[in-house]
Amino acid sequence: MTSGPTTDPRAAAPGAxxxxxxxNTELALLGFAVLITLVAQAIVDLTVTGSLTTELxxxxxxxxxxxxxxxxxxxxxxxxxxxxxxxAVALLVGLGLSFIHRLDLxxxxxxxxxxxxxxxVQLVWATLGLVLFVGVLLVLRDHRLLSRFAYTLALVGLxxxxxxxxxxxxxxxxxxxxxxxxxxxxxxxxxxxxxxxLTVFFAAYLVDKRDVLALASRRVxxxxxxxxxDLGPVLVAWGLSILVLVFERDLGSSLLLFGIFVVMLYVAxxxxxxxxxxxxxxxxxxxxxxxxFGHVQQRVDSWLDPFEYYDGSxxxxxxxxxxxxxxxxxxxxxxxxxxxxxxxxKSDFIAAAVGEExxxxxxxxxxxxxxxxxxxxxxxxxxxxxxxxxxxxAGLSFAIAWQVFVVLGGVTGLLPLTGxxxxxxxxxxxxxxxxxxxxxxxxxxxxAARRPAAPTGPPKPALGDAPTEVVQT
Amino acid sequence: xxxxxxxxxxxxxxxxxxxxxxFAAFRVVRADLFGGRAGRVASVPPRAAAPGKxxxxxxxxxxxxxxxxxxxxxxxxxxxxxxxxxxxxxxxxLTDDFASSRHARLTNRxxxxxxxxxxxxxxxxxxxxxVQGPLLVAPGQPIRIGQxxxxxxx
Numbered sequence: 001m002t003s004g005p006t007t008d009p010r011a012a013a014p015g016a017x018x019x020x021x022x023x024n025t026e027l028a029l030l031g032f033a034v035l036i037t038l039v040a041q042a043i044v045d046l047t048v049t050g051s052l053t054t055e056l057x058x059x060x061x062x063x064x065x066x067x068x069x070x071x072x073x074x075x076x077x078x079x080x081x082x083x084x085x086x087x088a089v090a091l092l093v094g095l096g097l098s099f100i101h102r103l104d105l106x107x108x109x110x111x112x113x114x115x116x117x118x119x120x121v122q123l124v125w126a127t128l129g130l131v132l133f134v135g136v137l138l139v140l141r142d143h144r145l146l147s148r149f150a151y152t153l154a155l156v157g158l159x160x161x162x163x164x165x166x167x168x169x170x171x172x173x174x175x176x177x178x179x180x181x182x183x184x185x186x187x188x189x190x191x192x193x194x195x196x197x198l199t200v201f202f203a204a205y206l207v208d209k210r211d212v213l214a215l216a217s218r219r220v221x222x223x224x225x226x227x228x229x230d231l232g233p234v235l236v237a238w239g240l241s242i243l244v245l246v247f248e249r250d251l252g253s254s255l256l257l258f259g260i261f262v263v264m265l266y267v268a269x270x271x272x273x274x275x276x277x278x279x280x281x282x283x284x285x286x287x288x289x290x291x292x293f294g295h296v297q298q299r300v301d302s303w304l305d306p307f308e309y310y311d312g313s314x315x316x317x318x319x320x321x322x323x324x325x326x327x328x329x330x331x332x333x334x335x336x337x338x339x340x341x342x343x344x345x346k347s348d349f350i351a352a353a354v355g356e357e358x359x360x361x362x363x364x365x366x367x368x369x370x371x372x373x374x375x376x377x378x379x380x381x382x383x384x385x386x387x388x389x390x391x392x393x394a395g396l397s398f399a400i401a402w403q404v405f406v407v408l409g410g411v412t413g414l415l416p417l418t419g420x421x422x423x424x425x426x427x428x429x430x431x432x433x434x435x436x437x438x439x440x441x442x443x444x445x446x447x448a449a450r451r452p453a454a455p456t457g458p459p460k461p462a463l464g465d466a467p468t469e470v471v472q473t
Numbered sequence: 474x475x476x477x478x479x480x481x482x483x484x485x486x487x488x489x490x491x492x493x494x495x496f497a498a499f500r501v502v503r504a505d506l507f508g509g510r511a512g513r514v515a516s517v518p519p520r521a522a523a524p525g526k527x528x529x530x531x532x533x534x535x536x537x538x539x540x541x542x543x544x545x546x547x548x549x550x551x552x553x554x555x556x557x558x559x560x561x562x563x564x565x566x567l568t569d570d571f572a573s574s575r576h577a578r579l580t581n582r583x584x585x586x587x588x589x590x591x592x593x594x595x596x597x598x599x600x601x602x603x604v605q606g607p608l609l610v611a612p613g614q615p616i617r618i619g620q621x622x623x624x625x626x627x
Contacts, residue, residue, distance in 0.1 A: 025501055032497060036490050043483045084501055091494060270575075333484035358488060365491040372498045379505075383605065387594055 029087035037094025047335030129436030150204030157197030252420035331359030541621030571619030
């Protein structure tokens with residue numbers, strides 16, 4: 001008999017000590033994230049206005065209360081959840097709020113008549129997001145329930161995607177992209193929610209079909225190619241993203257949906273050929289889109305040489321590049337730069353503001369926080385016990401990673417601009433609320449994945465081992 | 474406005490704070506990966522319900538299928554890892570509807586064999602316990618994959 005304690009929490013025998021829940025680790029890190037946020041806000045106030053305001057205290061109490069509630073709910077209703085998901089989100093939201101506040105101050109300095117502040121609005125959105133986070137955790141006690149509503153959710157997702165395309169432009173168009181629903185002063189970007197609904201659907205669908213997609217294949221030049229008729233779903237997903245591109249002029253959502261689908265197909269089947277097929281379809285679609293649509297051409301042109309189009313479409317990227325250059329390695333310091341020089345710095349280009357004021361070191365730190373978030377999601381997917389949970393966790397984590405990559409690629413000039421938002425960081429209610437829901441689902445899956453197997457246990461049919469016993473003795 | 478030196482302290486102090494957070498997060502990741510102080514490989518004690526079974530010394534020499542469609546099949550163990558699954562390139566190709574294409578792997582480390590699940594759909598069980606990480610397999614302990622049962626023999 002080999003001695004030594006069982007170290008793997010999921011392998012713990014029923015009688016063994018409870019595996020660590022690590023809730024106190026989460027609480028400590030959440031406290032750290034709140035502290036960093038408050039320090040950031042204080043530095044911004046001191047640097048820009050030279051004094052601290054009482055609003056900082058109100059903000060601090062509100063912000064800390066938000067995460068205390070989140071922590072308590074997780075402690076009570078998802079006790080085995082991953083301890084890093086929530087702190088990473090808290091830090092990103094906090095940094096986002098600090099930068100939005102900083103840009104508010106810059107706007108007020110430029111025009112003292114201006115009293116509009118976006119940071120409090122974003123805080124309200126964060127609160128709403130948290131309410132939904134709690135709601136999802138309370139209602140969704142087992143993530144496998146979601147797979148029962150897969151086709152309903154697919155319909156909801158498609159309707160959400162289609163609404164802005166069908167609405168008249170006056171109700172749905174902002175800056176050329178028809179991706180909004182604007183009602184009574186509120187604007188909602190339904191695509192952000194469609195992303196989650198469709199990811200759930202993809203996961204449930206692929207769990208059903210993956211054997212067909214993975215096994216029935218022909219080998220052509222060392223590549224396992226799927227049969228022609230199995231190409232159906234990927235072609236549908238591709239067609240859908242093209243439709244989004246045509247009717248909503250939204251490069252970002254189109255790229256996001258197609259990317260999520262192809263990667264989930266790859267995860268489900270372990271066939272690299274799907275990635276190649278996806279890449280091929282993407283290249284074809286991109287080429288056709290470039291030929292047909294003026295706005296795509298414009299984006300590509302201003303990506304290839306932003307300074308040639310400095311007075312027009314390249315202005316934004318060029319200003320962002322100047323900002324990043326000014327920031328250098330260590331940045332200009334919070335409140336020390338001029339991030340307001342970049343148009344729409346609060347939403348699409350908040351990464352440029354981070355790069356300018358915190359420098360390369362700060363921007364890389366933010367990217368690593370995203371990396372931690374995604375790593376925890378993928379780890380959840382690895383240790384999850386059911387195939388649906390595995391695929392869903394992988395898809396949701398990939399959605400965050402892909403979005404960050406595409407946005408940061410756009411801001412730094414690596415990729416053409418797409419108009420996606422930086423999750424949790426950027427100003428924008430729909431994106432923030434939707435991503436809170438996304439994280440709630442991840443927390444729910446990770447709770448199920450890390451929970452010791454004992455209560456539900458290795459299935460009783462292990463008695464079916466009886467023949468083995470006979471052979472043994 | 475605030476003095477220059479204070480601004481510099483803010484500037485570098487805040488970056489330091491951010492990286493400290495990342496450092497703390499990575500410590501949690503590490504603790505999760507390596508399970509704190511104790512060693513990495515968990516082991517299942519041989520089943521108490523099988524008394525009188527003599528524990529044989531020495532390294533196992535064969536892998537025997539004791540239940541399922543392939544009952545009776547023997548594989549001589551060497552240094553190479555043994556892949557078990559429905560895929561054609563597995564060492565032991567299962568014809569079991571409940572097995573995944575790449576289901577599990579047996580690896581020899583220093584004369585001892587460890588079983589690992591390769592992300593199978595229905596899981597691999599060592600002595601009724603679901604295999605999550607690499608687990609040490611003692612001779613005579615049943616490994617169950619779908620409807621197939623295997624064990625190591627000296």
